[in-house]
Amino acid sequence: MAEWAAVVGIGQTRYKTRRSDVSIAGLLREAVDRALADAGVGFDDIDAVVIGKAPDMFEGVVMPESYLADALGASGKPMLRVHTAGSVGGSTAIVAASHVQSGTFKRVLTVTYEKQSESNAMWALSTPQPFSVHLNAGAGGYFAPIIREYIRRTNAPEGVGIRVAVKDRRHGARNPLAHLQLPDITEQEVRDSMMLWDPLRFLEACPSSDGACAMVIAAADSISGNKPPAWIRGVAMRSEPTMYAGRDEVSPQAGRDCAADVYAQAGVMDPRRDFDCAEVYVPFSWYEPMWLENLGFAPPGEGWKLTLDGATSLDDGGDIPWNCSGGVLSSNPIGASGMIRFAEAARQVRGDAGAHQVENARLALGHAYGGGAQFFSMWVVGAHKN
């Protein structure tokens, strides 16, 4: 890393089932305008634009970056599209950061989105393959057998997923931008909700959301705005094949390697001790204990104990709150979901997270994964450079 870079502006839309009052371009512009205002800059101050979203097939708009250039003030500027499936929000932030860290640009605007109300993600993720039977039942159908293997391996009690589902929705009720507002949700309610992909119930799965998230990332000599910057202390991406013999689908090697890399850059020795909080991509309840282990917050087989002990809960005063914003379980505009994790980590260390602020948060992890859990992107942001 040649230059220090920091998040100086963050803008998000309110996440909702349907934003029929705006086009896709209008949705992005809403987040972008807020990010620019937060950074105290205008379009003239932006050197380049980096945009990301999940597959074009979702909304049926191919190469949407071309159509969106005007709305993002990108005409006449370098513009780049990133795509790494569900992890794209994180990867996009990292690509934007790298353009500042390399010294190429002083200020980069980055934005990600999904307008699920105009799309059919379940269909787009269930297309027939010529050499397989047509039984792809969306993302939940893919991940449920992996979750089942985690439960078998760890002997985790059945209620762990339910606990996460309640915890993240209660966190989400502190966040006025969160799609689901369920302050009174109970474990019984989750338990009684319809089984979708056994062992995953309806309320253990993420919603379908419309929304966009934007950030302004600036070089150390171009910091602006009235809020403290969130210094980018480390960034890492890793990927691995979806299918190979002996692959550990429960705790993928790429995730472990990605975490080790980003921790080394940021000087993190013990993630549970060193981080004040984490925003981790948990679209299905059981992925909290699974990622607790994959990311080294708990020894193998013991992630679920942290969850049951309340260690990851802001409401229970846990020592390492995860997904204080409500996480993907409360809002899921797919392409933006990774960037929301990165942005919410930055909000925490800027002391700007409102009712879901972790007191004195100094160091936070942002995490995203995608595809068949084969794409990983992570960053560490801090209130200070070291």
Place this chain on the structure above:
Amino acid sequence: MSAARPDVTGIEAPVYLHYHFTAGTAPARFLARLREGLLSGQRCPRCGNVYIPARGSCPACGVPTTEEVLLPDRGTVQSFTIVHIPIPGNPIEPPYVVANIVLDGANISFIHLLSDCVNEAVRIGQRVQAVWRPPEEWDYAMDNIRHFRPLDEPDVPVERIGTLPVSGPGVPR
């Protein structure tokens, strides 16, 4: 009488994509064998793992695979889910079991329907066998297998799933 019409905020505009799939050497072999009712995989010359359906290279070693290995239609449940919602474009009625099945002699699983069973009794390590459609219905498709059904055999210990020889689990010790 003119009632106020609601604002038009969106219209339905379906997009259809019809692809011609160029299979490539390895999947073409796999599909051609399938039409004869045979399950054909490929062995990696470096790690020795057997892939089905083979794509012509080992994803772990990154080397071409050419050696064909014919596999039996018996295997083991590596994991599974009971699905309670319909699949877009598939008439199958929920609930149904989608299982990750490893054939004997293979080192990778594929998904298929597990039927003729009590859904709640399905388990990791369970032995299964293919139920084929009548030969006159066979095409270049995994749908030649209607589904898998449980076998009356002892479960495979978890640590052996995905490592069995072509001859199967054999006599349990």
